[in-house]
Amino acid sequence: MLPDLDPKRISRRRFLKAMGFGSLAAVGTIAYGEQTSMDIETVHRELALPNWNADGIRFAFVTDLHADDPEAVARSIQAIRIAQKARPEAILFGGDYLTSAAPRHLQNLRDVMATLGESSIPCYGVMGNHDYWIRYFDLVKAAAISGGMRLLRNETVEVGGVRLIGMDDALVKKHRPDLAPTGRNTLALLHEPDFVSEMPPGICLQLSGHSHGGQVCLPGGISVHTPRGAWKYIAGFYEKARNPLYVSRGVGTTGPNWRLFCRPEVTILTLKGS
Template identity: 35%
Template sequence: MSLRTRLQGRFQLMAAALVTVVQLPPVLWLCWLTRTPLPALAALGVSWPYLKQLQSPWTTTPRAPSTYVALGWWSACLVFDVLMLPALLAIRAGTPADATWGLAGAVALLLGGDAVLGRPRLRRRTVRIAGLPPELDGYRIGQLSDVHCGPHVPEEKVAGWVSRLNGLGLDLVTVTGDLITHGSSHVEAVARALGGLRAKDGAYVSMGNHDYFTDGEQLVRELERNGLHVLRNRGVVVRRGEARLYVAGVDDTWTSRHDLSRALAARPEGSPTVLLAHDPDLFPQAVERGVELTLSGHTHGGQLGVPGIRRLSLARVITEWTAGLYRRGRSWLYVNRGAGTTGPPVRLGAPPELAVITLRRE
């Protein structure tokens, strides 16, 4: 079985599982309420046309009316799922006041999770590094991840994220993979938008698994043509006065293109290192090699989870590094929740984000 066939099968299974999990509670409830199987048949009729066009993640199907109907239906199902348990608890509370508070809490939970993909939050984090040269104290690194430019994330939206980062006067800006959703239709668009990134020491990109759901070489050519530095198992030295910062990037892990040893081969001795690795599961290897800061994405923070509790999200299925900042010894990892989405453009408990990491001496 070829790699593409295995990835396609995994993609289909994940899509079908997500559809089933999101739809099942409201469909069963409606079947019970109407005492007929009609809601289940309607859900199947809505979902099948959309799932059919997702059979191959390597081609982009233009958005059709059936797509909008399916996404609207799934979003309604998701809202029902989120509100169902708190509503039942509120009803059982026994008093109108308790019921009101219970339902208000449910609505707050939904809104706090950014159920519909909206404006990314700007998250600022500080990483303290022992022996950081004075010239790099206060050095600010911007991170954009999981752009997923495609039918639901047009070029104009990506350009808006770029503009927000540009307005911060960053020292370095990074994009940690999954620039597109799939197919070739948005390769030039995302390269144009990201080509607008500006920082004192330049803009650097690492590849993600979705970036090979098309011709990855074409994507790299377009990115570099628009002035971006694509780090595929290599690194570069950034200088600030007498200080040196090594910025490295690894290629995609899902297609086994990654090679951390090669990425770090040119690292000057004693220089602090920033590693761009789309997949956070590379963090333990980065720790072994003394990498001070690893910037990752890939997880979307689970995209669906419990607001405020990063352990309770779908990302736990694929990794222990779900979202946010982690530390092992002198090594740090930041897992960006990403700005875009895959599948339905819906998030819960994992709002989209842009990140700024500030380096400080420890």
């Protein structure tokens, strides 16, 4: 049989083949991104901090749940159970509990926070920018604390010999750095990492989220875009920031349940003196 040399037919065949490969690649990438968004990494970090003598104390840090839809609910509950399993001194929440306050989303958040009742570990948290941007702040707040988490709005509590301050959100200008304690065994929760520059020096460690680690990254976790408030500090430990700063990639997503080269994170921190 003679080969088909009709250029029109060849180009159509090549075109269809290319379309087929392109569609397969697109479907594969979408599936991979969805799978990555559900694949929580438990990040264990031991940090050596200045002016710290509560050696060996452990905190779990869970942030940016964005627990709106059923996938996010399942992921958020899994994240909380990972934190509980580590038996930390306290579980700390970094804000952005929801992205929208539709009634079913508020119920979803209540379902997630009910997981806190599965253990007696104390829980503290701050609000994030999305919790304010939603506009129904009081409803979001009520759902966020429904499971027993204590919300800190520019308040300091003592946890296992550590002075923990929960800063209210900085992007909406509710934060009060002037109220932050400094000195020995001080720990700050503040949703947006870049606002470490406005905090008084002398806080032993700040924990932040907000960046989602970039959420959609290049191979190697190189972020392409992060929101205002997370332009400078995106993921990991920044020992030389104004105060030592740890930024989590967080649990949830904004927009679709999709992450690329940037797994969701629950952080288990063991803190000691440097």
